[in-house]
Amino acid sequence: MLIADEFFLIAHNDSRGKAKLHPSATGLGLAGALLGELVLFGQITVANGLVTVIDRRPPADALAHTVLDQLVGESQHQAVRTWLSFLAQSATGSVGERLARAGVLRRQENRRLLRTTVSYVPIDLNAVAWPATRLRALLERADPPSVPDGTLLGLVAAAGLTREVLWSAGPRAHHRLGALIQSLPAPLKELVAHTEAAVGAAVLRGAP
Template identity: 55%
Template sequence: MLLADEFFCVAHDDRTGRSRLNPRVLGLGLAGALLGELVLFGRIVIDDGEVCVVRHGPPADPLAHETLMQVLAQPQHREVRTWLAYLAETAPDAVGRRLARAGVWRRVERRRFGRVRVSWLPVDVNVVAWRPIRLAGLLISRDPIGVPDVMLAGLVAVTGLTGAVLWQPEGRELGTARLSAEVARLDRSLFHLLAFVEAAVGDAVLAPR
């Protein structure tokens, strides 16, 4: 799974499909993950608070390609905060649809009082439930952790989902310590992207509803 797909699975209950985060925080976490995918694909860097395109070639993944095209189409908007806020509006549905095409989640529409309410349900509970277990196993082990998984762990931390991953008391301290150490080693772009996601989440939590 790509970064945003992994985060989507961790951020939703594997049985009910309900989000563990409020909608604004979920959107920001997924927006950060989509930008993170472009960094990992070598298409953008984060420099001085701005999104800078360094390669124009389309990534193989259609959603990553679409995200890159959006950035290229609006060169006047370069601030990371602006792109997080913009992508957060559509990221939950876009990532959910990508996972639906992969057969991991299914989109459910319910109509009530003339309005359509969209929810997501796991196709295979075991596949979804394994995502946080897998990440926890990496964090409490001595095995090397790949950069995408470190970025995933960072997004989990800054959005307040650590308890959904490191839920077993005996591994929480070790896992949290390793998470902090690994995030500190991320390259400049990913580390700064996490910092911007964390700040945006903080603003969203404090903002009046």
């Protein structure tokens, strides 16, 4: 499962598919995860506040392919914060649809008066709860987690989801989380920092 998928499940670990975060924080965290997937695929890098495409070959995943096409097509825009804000607008729906196609969630439309909202309901509650459980177990172990898992943990912390992962963990896990974020490769560490700053700014201005 890709990191944006796991982030989505941690952020919506609820039998009704209800988000644990403010919509803007959820969207920005998922936007960071979608960019993180492309960094991990070796197709973009992040440095000095800018996103740079280094490999235009389409990735196997359809959503990652779409995001890469957007980066290539709008190459005049390179600021990480610009792309986080842009991708955040559609990230929840895009990743939710990817998980629905994978059979993890079920798309559900709710009509009220003149408005239709879409939610993504778990098909198997254990599958939805697994990413948070898995990350908690990783932090309790002595072995360092993989770079993708470290990136996911960094984005979880950046978006304000730490409690969902560490609610029953001991002091060792809390300490390791901070150390892991600091030890990420430079592009991913910077991406996590920009995501955290974007989430903080959105919360301060009360973004919808």
